[in-house]
Amino acid sequence: MSEQISFEPPRGMRDFYPEDMAWRNRVFDAFRAAATQAGFEPYDACVVESYALLARKAGEEVGNQIYHFTDKSDRHIALRPEMTPTLARMVAQRQHQLSFPIKWTTIAQCFRYERMTKGRKREHYQWNLDIIGEDSILAEVEVLGTACNALRKMGLKDEDDRVRVSSRALLAELLQASGIEEDKHASIFLALDKRGKIPDEGIKEILRDGGIDDNGIEKAFELLNVKDLDGVAKLVSQDSIALNNLRELFRLAEIAGFAGQLVFDISVIRGLSYYTGIVFECFDTAGEFRAIFGGGRYDNLLTTIGGDPTSAVGLGFGDVVVTELLKSRLGENAALPKNGVFVGFMTPDEKDAALKVAAKLRSNGENVNLCLKKMKPKQFFSRASTSSCLQAIYLGPDDVASGKAKIKNLETREETEFALN
């Protein structure tokens, strides 16, 4: 006799039953379709990475959260917390063969060992878009346009979400103009990024501990009150590259047809320290959920692992928040449209005919869910109506005797007769 063991997944890990998988497929299909439509090439790598690679890139916080272990040959390996170090490794490996710019995409499972709170599991999937080796703002436009397209393909409306755009380079210029030296910028960015998560007083304390004087702190907070690019223009020089880049982004997004989705928001900073240019975060307009996606330009990723300097724009789009948002906007049961034919039979004598009908429909490209057991009419139609199928064919002795049967639309209840042979 075997002892009963737990039927639950390990703590923090997710099971996807068919109804969960339907949502995941809706989201992943939109990721894939939007990336394909914009010419991004799919790539992937194993979720197991070398610990040395991950630790090199990861900030201290993430470093503590890495699932890591040694294999039987004492190799120090880990489950990746994000895809970017792996991307950097793969690009660095072929840096002299690839034709830049490259546009790559993946849907990567990522692991973080963190305290469990609502909506925070220890693994999630993250759709990544990266354009590597292109300095022009067209790269930002392609990445943002593709992400917005994915939201539309999932079924969200234009008014459901907005992308808040800012620029690390612009913030740096503004801090510089306020007399705050460059070596203080990184710690200011990290502190200001906590806004909304901890009280402003706490942020000021962090800045004070980081060696920023009261005047600097006041200036930093003042900057966050700038509302638009015209407000920015009053504070920086006319030939500010950062400002012109932001203006170019909005101009090109207008041509590409998604400028209405973008808003300038100077308070968008992004936690990770490696961003160097334009940064962005997408939120639901109702403000109910955490960020849907985020990203920006980063310039020194390859150099941290020993590759050549290369400019890149990247985006990370998790599966959790957008799925919650979709369920809330479309309804819990709206994951996939009904499709296909549910086929069943009343007695064992109709089994062969049912199999034949199923095979014929499938060879015509139809999706067919063949019931493997005989069923009474009531049971059959009850199952059919809760299935994912739109139509049903139920064969009884009379149908086989007459050589004719009916296909029923389960929504309209309309029936159409057809010949069994």
Next chain:
Amino acid sequence: MSEQISFEPPRGMRDFYPEDMAWRNRVFDAFRAAATQAGFEPYDACVVESYALLARKAGEEVGNQIYHFTDKSDRHIALRPEMTPTLARMVAQRQHQLSFPIKWTTIAQCFRYERMTKGRKREHYQWNLDIIGEDSILAEVEVLGTACNALRKMGLKDEDDRVRVSSRALLAELLQASGIEEDKHASIFLALDKRGKIPDEGIKEILRDGGIDDNGIEKAFELLNVKDLDGVAKLVSQDSIALNNLRELFRLAEIAGFAGQLVFDISVIRGLSYYTGIVFECFDTAGEFRAIFGGGRYDNLLTTIGGDPTSAVGLGFGDVVVTELLKSRLGENAALPKNGVFVGFMTPDEKDAALKVAAKLRSNGENVNLCLKKMKPKQFFSRASTSSCLQAIYLGPDDVASGKAKIKNLETREETEFALN
């Protein structure tokens, strides 16, 4: 300065560059399409499982090969070596809510720490089809028909592969008829399964060590010479359930249209001990590769983890062998058909027009790879021809001035003029 770190993936793990990913997508798309067409519902679970669950089900050999470790809360977790224990856990968890039979499918990444030999990595993807809670042979037919359909969708021809079918239950009847007691059957199955991998003499030795006498060994080997079901019929009783089930399988496969892919082969045994009925393995007809897929009926899976007894038919179909086979039959570069439009521009003055054309084509549902940099004609068309696109649009100053441009088919070299607005 940072020390250079390795750009290689950890030993035994695979990177998928875009050209590898194209093959993987060809294979996975066929898995998904065939499963959907046959009404299998997708499910999934995290690659991290509890070690206790995996060790319970795994044979001793697999048990030694599990990647396992303890997390920061001292939980003993592992990377699954196969999906079946997870499937059993998920089904057991909802055994009283699910409407049986269920037909489930997944493409699961699985890990085994094993000696590295050619073609054997430490991770692979395995497509799983399982029908749980159905005793009739229609379950076997659905699983096998779906797998054969996937092979066709990948582009293999009917003559490229054959499924060898046998039955554990039949072998048990035959051994019984030869006077070999039931408690010896399992060790005989495991020994005979090694045929072709180790010399017959070695198998005989294993059998002798397992307590089978010389007469039994001779009988076991004799059985492997039975060539067809008529040969079987001479050795077992007329009302043998196992024989009738095999006959029913071939009869139903005829109705479903894939009987030509099946051959009876008594030597198919399958290594794992949990099979109880029909078993099968698919091979390329040229005999160049290892098994493409394998599976069969198993009856006591849920009971080993504490669930109720349930009959099931399962299939595991790895990504490695079939990809090698496809490359060998279709050619290394045949992964995906060319598709989409490559769009580029000669000088920065055409950038806006190129972006506009790309946006317009995309909104019409076309796939468009927009080049982000200005390019000279030669460079543009050289890139276009090595891209995955079938068509190209290249904008120069004259095109923008005239408001007209050309779309070129890169294979036929045919050009069609269109208006830029």
